Amino acid sequence: MAKQIEVAGLDAYYGSHKAIEGISMTIEPRSVTAFIGPSGCGKSTFLRTLNRMHEVIPGARVVGKVRLEEQDLYGADVDPVSVRRTIGMVFQRPNPFPTMSIFDNVAAGLRLNGRYSRSQLDGVVEESLKGANLWNEVKDRLNKPGAGLSGGQQQRLCIARAIAVRPQVLLMDEPCSALDPISTLAIEDLISQLKQDYTIVIVTHNMQQAARVSDKTAFFNLAAQGQPGKLVEMDETSKIFTNPAEKATEDYITGRFG
Numbered sequence: 242m243a244k245q246i247e248v249a250g251l252d253a254y255y256g257s258h259k260a261i262e263g264i265s266m267t268i269e270p271r272s273v274t275a276f277i278g279p280s281g282c283g284k285s286t287f288l289r290t291l292n293r294m295h296e297v298i299p300g301a302r303v304v305g306k307v308r309l310e311e312q313d314l315y316g317a318d319v320d321p322v323s324v325r326r327t328i329g330m331v332f333q334r335p336n337p338f339p340t341m342s343i344f345d346n347v348a349a350g351l352r353l354n355g356r357y358s359r360s361q362l363d364g365v366v367e368e369s370l371k372g373a374n375l376w377n378e379v380k381d382r383l384n385k386p387g388a389g390l391s392g393g394q395q396q397r398l399c400i401a402r403a404i405a406v407r408p409q410v411l412l413m414d415e416p417c418s419a420l421d422p423i424s425t426l427a428i429e430d431l432i433s434q435l436k437q438d439y440t441i442v443i444v445t446h447n448m449q450q451a452a453r454v455s456d457k458t459a460f461f462n463l464a465a466q467g468q469p470g471k472l473v474e475m476d477e478t479s480k481i482f483t484n485p486a487e488k489a490t491e492d493y494i495t496g497r498f499g
């Protein structure tokens with residue numbers, strides 16, 4: 242299922258403001274890639290260009306190439322909605338559909354995308370909740386509202402919802418920032434399991450988290466306020482955190498930034 246992403250010469254704009262510039266990288270399948278860098282350097286913007294969510298914002302546009310293996314995601318014949326199905330996203334704040342049951346939250350994407358029998362839906366919902374390490378906690382209350390779960394459980398429900406449609410890539414934008422330390426560890430364990438099957442990209446402000454969960458780390462930075470964010474370097478996570486090539490990376494990871 243997992244696929245490689247190749248980005249070449251990517252710029253992203255909000256109206257006339259160029260938020261990121263000249264980003265090129267390869268994101269490997271069946272691995273976790275972390276994006277780190279100071280606030281405003283464009284990590285979330287870049288993440289959203291990878292599944293065509295950036296252009297949902299009025300006036301926002303992208304220049305450059307993003308390929309999901311053989312497919313040019315910005316090709317003229319490509320439907321952005323199908324890109325978002327193939328490349329799923331988990332957000333900072335858990336956002337289950339509040340009035341829907343746990344079952345319906347997970348089944349929502351499937352119901353939008355086709356006709357499934359009840360037994361097919363039962364199967365996918367169970368498999369997705371097991372995949373998100375939530376099944377045992379909710380199997381006896383699948384018809385209760387998703388909003389009744391704890392924050393950490395809601396985030397795992399959102400991950401179950403994202404994997405139910407069998408994406409090839411999972412993008413996670415600070416998925417633990419609203420969670421307590423125990424729920425954070427549960428999500429990190431889950432990320433480590435999910436990477437067997439998916440290409441995972443995670444934006445995080447938490448250096449320890451990047452060091453714990455990711456195989457590769459990309460450090461982004463701004464030359465100055467108002468300038469576009471750029472990719473400074475990307476390497477094995479162990480290398481970035483012990484012996485980065487660039488001084489700006491070292492300053493950032495050791496807290497000497499700014």
Ligand SMILES: Nc1ncnc2c1ncn2[C@@H]1O[C@H](COP(=O)(O)OP(=O)(O)OP(=O)(O)O)[C@@H](O)[C@H]1O
Pocket residue numbers: 255260278279280281282283284285286287298
């Ligand atoms: N919806 C938007 N409209 C206009 N400008 C935006 C929008 N979202 C982000 N920007 C601008 O794009 C730049 C990059 O922002 P982005 O949120 O991608 O950075 P970030 O590195 O993810 O920051 P943080 O770590 O604080 O979340 C910033 O200058 C920001 O003000």
